[in-house]
Amino acid sequence: MATDLPPQAHPPLQGPARALGTVALSAATFMNVLDSSIANVSLPAIAGDLGVSPNQGTWVITSFAVANAIAVPLTGWLSQRFGQVRLFVASVLLFVLTSWMCGLAPTMETLILARALQGFVAGPMIPLSQTLLLASYPPAMAGLAMAMWSITTLVAPVTGPLLGGWITDNVSWPWIFYINIPVGLLAATASWALFRKRESVVRKLPIDGVGLALLVIWVGSLQIMLDKGKELDWFHSTEVVVLAVVAAVGFAFFLAWELTEDHPVVDLHLFKSRNFWAGATSTAIAYGLFFGNVVLLPLWLQQYMGYTATHAGMVMAPVGLLAIVLSPVVGKNLARVDPRQFVSFSFLVFALVLWMRAQFSTQADFNTLLIPTLIQGVGMAFFFIPLVSITLSGIEPQRMAAASGVSNFMRITAGAFGTSIATTLWEDHARQHHVHMVELLSSGRLATQDALTGLGATGLSSQQALGVLNRVVDEQAFTFSAIELFFASALIFLLLVPFVWITRPRRPGGVAK
Numbered sequence: 001m002a003t004d005l006p007p008q009a010h011p012p013l014q015g016p017a018r019a020l021g022t023v024a025l026s027a028a029t030f031m032n033v034l035d036s037s038i039a040n041v042s043l044p045a046i047a048g049d050l051g052v053s054p055n056q057g058t059w060v061i062t063s064f065a066v067a068n069a070i071a072v073p074l075t076g077w078l079s080q081r082f083g084q085v086r087l088f089v090a091s092v093l094l095f096v097l098t099s100w101m102c103g104l105a106p107t108m109e110t111l112i113l114a115r116a117l118q119g120f121v122a123g124p125m126i127p128l129s130q131t132l133l134l135a136s137y138p139p140a141m142a143g144l145a146m147a148m149w150s151i152t153t154l155v156a157p158v159t160g161p162l163l164g165g166w167i168t169d170n171v172s173w174p175w176i177f178y179i180n181i182p183v184g185l186l187a188a189t190a191s192w193a194l195f196r197k198r199e200s201v202v203r204k205l206p207i208d209g210v211g212l213a214l215l216v217i218w219v220g221s222l223q224i225m226l227d228k229g230k231e232l233d234w235f236h237s238t239e240v241v242v243l244a245v246v247a248a249v250g251f252a253f254f255l256a257w258e259l260t261e262d263h264p265v266v267d268l269h270l271f272k273s274r275n276f277w278a279g280a281t282s283t284a285i286a287y288g289l290f291f292g293n294v295v296l297l298p299l300w301l302q303q304y305m306g307y308t309a310t311h312a313g314m315v316m317a318p319v320g321l322l323a324i325v326l327s328p329v330v331g332k333n334l335a336r337v338d339p340r341q342f343v344s345f346s347f348l349v350f351a352l353v354l355w356m357r358a359q360f361s362t363q364a365d366f367n368t369l370l371i372p373t374l375i376q377g378v379g380m381a382f383f384f385i386p387l388v389s390i391t392l393s394g395i396e397p398q399r400m401a402a403a404s405g406v407s408n409f410m411r412i413t414a415g416a417f418g419t420s421i422a423t424t425l426w427e428d429h430a431r432q433h434h435v436h437m438v439e440l441l442s443s444g445r446l447a448t449q450d451a452l453t454g455l456g457a458t459g460l461s462s463q464q465a466l467g468v469l470n471r472v473v474d475e476q477a478f479t480f481s482a483i484e485l486f487f488a489s490a491l492i493f494l495l496l497v498p499f500v501w502i503t504r505p506r507r508p509g510g511v512a513k
Contacts (some may be wrong), residue, residue, distance in 0.1 A: 008506045009196045013136040017194055021136050022145070023399035024190035026152045028092050031183045032125045035099070035118070036064065038164035042173045043415040048109045050174065052503040062227040063112045064119035065416060070219045071123020073409040074212075076402020077205065078124055084200040089192045094121035096184035103174035127404035130388070132195060134400065143334025143385055147327040150384035155320040197459060201398070211258050211265040218250030219413075226416045231426050244389075278502040280407040286347065286383065286496060287411045289417030289489050293354065296422045300367070300482045304475045305362065315369050321376030330385050339386035343500045346386070347493045349379030351407030354490035358483050362475050387447070393505045426481050433477035437472040450459055 007205040013021055039046070039060050046060060047053060079087050098118035105111035107258060130149060137145040225243035231392050241442050271277045299317060301307040307315070356372040388407075395403045 005139045010135060012138045012141075012170065013194065014418065018136055020190055021194045022133060022148050024187045025133050026188040026193065027183055028088075028191070029126055029129045029149060030156050031180050031187070032095065032122050033152065034123070034163070035161045035177075035180065036068070036160070037063075038176045039115075042168040042176055043172045045168045046111070047108075050111065052108045052366075053147060059108075060115055063116040065227060066122055066220050066223040067116040067119030067414075068094040069119075069223050069409065069412060070216055071109065071120045072127065072412060074220075074263040075124040075127040075217065075405030076267055076399070077263075077265045079401040080203045080398075081205050083202045083380055084128055084131060084279040085191070085195045085198060087124050088132060088195075089188050091121055091123070091125045091128070092184050092188040095125065096181050096188070098219050099177040099180035099184070103177040103395065109243060122512065124405070127401055127408050130404045131401045132198075132406075134392075135198070136395070141331075143389060144328060144331035146334075146385040146388050147331025150263075150388070151320075151324050151327050155323070159317075159320075170367070193344050200401075202475050205263045208261055208263055208265040209257075211254065211261055214250055214257060215265060218254055221247040221250060222413070223416060226420045230427075234424065247266065266406060270399065270403050270406055273394060275390055275393045275503045275505060276395065276403060276407070278500070279387055279393075280410050282343070282496060282500045282503075283387045283391060283407065284410040284414035286350070286387075286493070288414035288421075289492055290350065290383075290418070291415040292418030292422030292485070293357075293489055294420045296426055296482060296485060297357070297388035299423070299426075300478060304478045305364075311366075315366070315373060319373050319376050319380065322374060323380040324377075325329075325383035326378060327385065330381050334385060334389055339389045339505050340500055342382045342386040343390070344497045346379045346382035347497050347500070349375065349382070351490040351493040354486045354493065358487040358490065360479070360480050384471075387500075390500070390503050391506045393503075397425065422485060426452045426478070426485055427460055429481035429484055430474075433480045434473055437473050437477060 012018070043060060075087075082090075095118060098114055098121055101114040102111060102118060106245070107112050118270055130146075133145045133149050134142055164176050167179070221243045225240055225247060229237075229240050234245070255268065258268050294316070298307075298312040300314060301312040332341070334430055351373045353376045356375070360369070391407050392400065392403055
C-alpha cells in the first residue's frame, strides 16, 4: 500500500543503502539508454538473419523510438496512478521480459512488435530513476546525485554501438538484448528492496483517453517522419508530408485539449515556470546538437576516412573519460556555484571542440581526431548536472516525475531531430560541393587529364581511373560538408550561452539566486 505521507516526508537514504540505490537506479538507466543505440550497428546482421532487407531492418530502431517517445511524457500521470516505486520496478521488469522476447524473435515482424513493447515499457524508467535518486539524497547533495546519474546517460550512447558491434561480431545479435536480463533483474530487486517503503501517494485519476490518443497520433507521426524522412527524401515524399501535417494538427489539438482538461495525461502547466521551459529548451537544443555530431563523426570516419567501425569507435570512446572524472566534482560544488556558470562553461567547451573539428581535413591523423573527443568530456561533465538542477528548480516533489518525464521527452525528441537534421544537411551540402568540384575539374581539363593519365599508368582502366577520381571528389565534398556543420554547431552553442541566463535557479533552501 502507498503511504499517506507526502513524498517530501521520506528522509534521505543513508550510507550503504544510498550507495546501493544509486547503483541500482543508474544501472537501469544505463541499460535503457544503451538499448536505444546498441542495435544500430547490428542491423545488417539482424536483417540478414531474419531474411529481410536492411531498409526493413531499420524498423527495429524506429519502433523502439516511437513507442519510447510516446511513453516518456506519460510518466507523471502513470506515477500518480500507480506510484513511483511500483511503476519504476514494473518498468524495469517489463523491460527485461521484452528484451528476452526480442532475443527470441523468429521473424522481423515479431522483433518489431517486441521492440515497440520494449520502447513503451522503458518510457518511465529514466524520469523515475532521476526522481527517486533526487529523493534519496539531501537537498545539499542533489548535485552529487545527478552527477552519478548523468555519467550513465552520457556514456551509454557512445558505448552502445561499440558493445553492439562486438557482440554481433563475436557472439550473435540476440545477445545485445539478452545482456539486459541480469542487469535488469538485479536493478529491479535492489530498487524494490530499498524503495518499496518510500512509495509516493497514489491518486485514482480518471484516464484522459482523448489526450492519450492525441499524444500517440502526433508523437508517433513525428517520430516516424524523423526516422524515415531521409530514406524517403523528406518533403519530396507524399508520405512524409502527410506525417508532418498529421503531427502538426495533432499537436495543436493536443495542446488545446491538455490545457483545458482537469486531469491531463501530460502536465503542460509546468511550462509556466521560467526555469522549467528555459532549462528544458536549453537541454533539448544542446543535446540535439551533441547527438547529431555524435552520429555524424563516425559516419564520416567510416565512409570517407577509411576507418573500420572498431577504429571509429576508438575515436569516440574516450569522450566519457573526463566526464566520469569531473562529474562528481561538478556535483559536489553545484550548491556553491551558480549552475548557469557551469552550463555556460560547458557550452563554451562544446563550441571549442566543434571549432577544432571544423579544422579537420582528410589528412587528419588519429591523434588529431582524438584530442577534441577527450576535451568534449569536460563539456559533458558540466552539461547535464547543472541543467537538470536548473530545469527542476522550484518544482514541487509531487510534480517532479511529471517534470522529469516532459523534459526527458524534449531531450529524446531533440536527439532524433539532431540526428535527422545533421545527416540530411551533411548529404545535401556534400552533393552541392560535389557538383561544384566536378565543374572545377571540367574547367581545368588539362590537370584532370594529367591525373587520369597518372592513374592509367598504374594499370587502371579509364573507367577505374574515373572511379578513383570520383572517390577523391566524394571524400573532399563530404569532408567540406562535415566541417560546415561542425562550425555551424559551434556557433549555435555560443548563442545558447546567453539563453540559459534567462533562468533563475534556486538554491537548495528554495531561495532564487
